[in-house]
Amino acid sequence: MTDSLNRLAPDAPHGLGGAELDRKSPLQFRLNGRVIDGFAGDTVLSAALAAGIQIAGRHGDEPLALDESFAPLVSSGKGAALPMDRTPALDGLDLVTIGVRRDPIASGGLFGALRHKLVGPARTLNHRFGDTPVAAPPWHGSAVPETIEADFVIVGAGVAGLSAAVAASVAGKSAVLVERSQSLGGAIRYFGAVDAEASPDTTIERLVAGLEGKGKVTVLTRADAFAITGTTVRVHQVLVDGDKPGSRILAVAARHVVLATGAAERLPLFPGNRTPGIVGALTAFLRAERFGVWPGRSALFTTPHSFAYRLALHAADAGVVVQRIVDSRLAPTSRFVDFAKATGITLASALAPSHAEPLQRNKPGLRVGFAVAMDEISQDSSAIETDQLIAAGAWQPDILLWLRAGGSAAWDAANRWLAPRGRLPTVSLAGSAAGLRTTAAAIASGKAAILAALGKAAPPVVDHIIEEAFETPDAPTPVAPFRLTARGNTYLDRGPSLLTRRSAAASRHGVSGLAARPVQLGLGDIAAAVDIGAMVPRDAGSVAAERCALSGEITDTGWRVPRAPALVEEVPTPPAWLTGRFGEKPQLWSLAAADARIFEPGCLVFENSETSDPLKAIGVTYAAPREGANGGIAMLGRVPDGAELYVRDAGTAVAARLTEQLKGATMNGRRRVDLS
Template identity: 40%
Template sequence: MVRPTSGQPHQPANARRRIPVAAGRARCMRPQINRLPENAPKGFAGTAIDRNRPLRFRLDGRIVSGFAGDTVLSAALAAGIDTVGQHRDSPIGLTSRAHPAISHASLANDPQFALPMARTPAQDGAEFVTFGVERSRGMARLFQPGRTLGLKLDAAHPLSRPWRTIPGAAETTTDLLVIGGGVAGLSAALAGARAGLTVTLVEARGFLGGHSGLFGTQEGEDAPEVSMARLSAEVEREAAITVLTATQVFSIRPGLARAHRIETAPGTSRGRVIDIAAARIIIATGALERLPIFAGNRLPGVTGCLDAYELAARYGVWTGQRAIVATGSSPAYRLAMLASDAGIGIDRILEARPESASRFIAFSRAYGIVQSPGTVVASVGTVRGGGLLAVHTQNRQGSTLVTDRLLVCGGWQPDLTLWHIAGGASAWDADRGRLAAQGDIDSIALAGSAAGYFTRRGCIQSGADAVDQLLGRERRPVDDPIIDPLHETPDGPLAIAAPAAEGAPSYLDAGIGLLQCPAEVPRKNRLAFWRTAPRGLTMLSEAPQALAVNEVAAGVDLALIPADAAGIVAQERVASVPLSVEQGPPSPDSWTPIETTEIPAFLIGRYGPEAKILRIIPEEARILEPGALIFPNTDTRHPDQSIGVILRHHSAGAVGIVAAKIATEYPVTVREQGQFVRAQTAPLDT
């Protein structure tokens, strides 16, 4: 056994002192153990909260304290609640990307009023309950740690968003809808208004500005805060721009977007699904931070760098007094320095790239922060009853470090979720290790990081360029300068540790999907003449659920998806989100057939111009899940060779779209969860 070491890090003078509880009136309240002090430097005191206005609310009967400006999630994290519950006997951390839906107690059974914790404002005296997830009961609930919500996550889609299946109410009509309130979205909204268009700008969170603050400044640029403040002020002055914050678009097609909006009144908040009709749409949803793959990568205390930055900068929330950073991307070094300035002890930076250079890396060395190049996390476990993390590294030394928190960054993936739902194509960019958008969609354009731009300058200019594209005007080149790799090393490939036979599972992404990596069978169960297949999926395109963009990207890195098929899988499986895959199969009495002309927009043309919708009847009685691919035989696994895909459940089998060459009453094979299921096609009206 390797003896744990502290790593001998850079230690600010106050690094080992307990982070003080917020001052003032908050002292009469339950302590907020993860709240940074009011005088925390570098903006980590929390720009969104008002510490002179404390509040209390209940969450599943538990009293949680916070401040005006907190969300339910930020207040819960500040109070030390950092665990959602148990998934396959392993705790899952509570984060901005993985949290249950909630609702006011009086509206607990109505999905249209459900709310996401991360976007719902905390309200004094409110009573919230988690929505649609089973909780531990009786003695199990009595003895569970106070840091957990105690949810059971083994059921299908435990963190689903119930409002996705609700029809939208007509809200507004606009010339241009801009989705995303970062610098690219703000720029696009301004360009649209100056072109004489009425503009609706929607942002999922309660504020504008995006994530530019984490990425710092290049030569010739304003500070991120200056750029965001200037653009936000210009948008506010434009009478032609309507801003809808706390509004998240989750489904889209040319001409229409469906969104979930949080409406707040004194003492209550409720969700509402709205439809926005728009002649033109710009998707400026930014980039998603990827999750390095190692055993225990979703334990409480393992946090994405972007998530950690937003919680500290907006709400003054930081878990623990010490942290280790594991990254293959340079912006994580900026977070390490900001945290160090705020009195957090940074024990070490584990750098996955064997050789790397950037201004942030050089600055962090000047801070005295220890760096370990060419080192990835092998696994993470808990010690002292879960209060600390044991970080096992995978390098020549193979050391173990003990810390309060592990901050991780596996690089960045353009958020193409809505692009795929709208019918857009993508392909795997092997040079950059990510999915990139391909082609065009009539009346829809991408901007900013979602379009693949890197710099703040490029993102801002791309917003105006997207407007020019939609209006058919002459387009000017976007200046997106890339620093010479000698001075700014590009992001490395996703850090992937060797599979672990024991310990906490590893997950493909930090979102709500809870999709695990295949795990190797323990060696003690292997014989030299007999090889056992690994547990879990071996072809990610067969997963019985919709996939997140990051899960598709991780699938390519793990060889669970062929690189040349990544775009096809993403277009089909990411776009499965609005197909109600979270609903169970309908009863025979309630089933109504789909008209043969009703082909989802994202599948139009996928199986030829004359593809048709048929019943798919398996030889054996079973349910075929949406997204399962249909093949003419059992000789191929490649998604590109499929002749159709399952769309939805049917009272007898399933309904699928198939190529025109396939006749009715024709034998086919459905590949689902690694198994071939023999079936036969039949017309819908039989």
């Protein structure tokens, strides 16, 4: 560990020292008035996390962890809103977070300095999250001023996306590769290599070198592909213009789209599961590997799969005190488990977190309880205090863009995730977004997607899973027993929907909660709702297709109701809805009102003033009178004996008289509806 409590040493083993940092280039910027120290290569989020800011704000009374999936947008005041995790930290920036904030009264000046000295630096961005959903990024509804074209657009620069880009380039086709983070390679380093596979670094180097093929590959980093229409992908990219960050929105129009968007790690379900200090295993790895960020000195691990053991082993080598690895599987088998045993790390199995809570309101650290993770058994073990809980969950293929492209999905009961279903003619999935688990299959699937789009044969994609005897299969995302007395919220996912287990469960009864809340759902929310029994599996795919739509403001884009051209007719033609209403041969008449009024279209005409029964009406006004006249033009089924009749104008019987029979087309004549 370094002097900084929240960063590993630059030379930490296993590449956990922050590959993207230039530690010789320190920098400073301000965030909500607080000075943040960082290094060149940091993002605003990584620098904030390294500075000890672990809390995004409060949801009710509950502090919520600042996370890659849940961080407010920032702005320099003049510029556009930018995402913290894709915005590079630059020296001298003065940023504020956007949203409802409640900063302490004494946050700046002398009082601020005094407060800092007494209670320590602020750990929170002080946002307040109520029942109103967190606003969608403004670029979701923005116009797209710029379009670039290519043969392929590939979303995600993990090994599957890189492999697709290489295959496109080799085939002499142009491609645009869109990647959210600052670097290429995705999560392959987290998983490592199996048996004779090349190391992740070697694999990435080989693939990146392959981008220099016959066809041009344009790589867009810090770029989020958020929408897709046909084969056009809308992208928001963060750029650096001189010493200031900026952004652009562009459309990438291609002939074919490959979605290699990876898989997200789901949030284990237990009360307090978004307490600051809890982080997903993959996220913890990427923070360390890219930015050297590792809050605190001790860590607890909980996992339903074996990869978290690898991270725990590497973290221990980097100086982190690994207090325990708690596995929800019973007696798991894995080479990583064996290594962990050999290293002397305390292991526990068939346990999962039952609750978590902060140790103190304004201090880092948390207390985590565990319970037996077996059906119908909910026996608690004693709670453990730690600096950080690395909470791994099961995987969920990221198929958001697939759904937004019109693809469908269904619940995969075997894998307990939402899986893509069917095919789209111009959109393909590759890698873990397609449900593949191994590096070899991911690489093969990227290439296969390109070859298939080009009409060429590709070798079959084989996802060779290690046999169960050697590697215990992944377990579902741990779900703590439901307790009414639980203090903290159990959130369904890490995203901005802020849906809780309680509200999701209430939805089953059709009264409130998840069903009625007008909030965009994440795939993790839906998978969790299925896991806790709030949603039946058969609905999951349809709900995902409907409720993972691109959110955004519904704005006035200038659309106006089209007006039919005004007809120049001496006698206005009655509307079609009066067809047959007053007999086969209705007459058209000009009516003059007894007073100066003009009858609005639609007034009923009666023989006498006593009745108002619409079935006894002899006609209806349907057009304004001729210029200079009063009354109106009416369609009559028959003409009364006397010249006087009565027009019901909003309930009042107004005397009128017939002035002129008009010769025009009735609906029973010229403009009869043709249904033959």
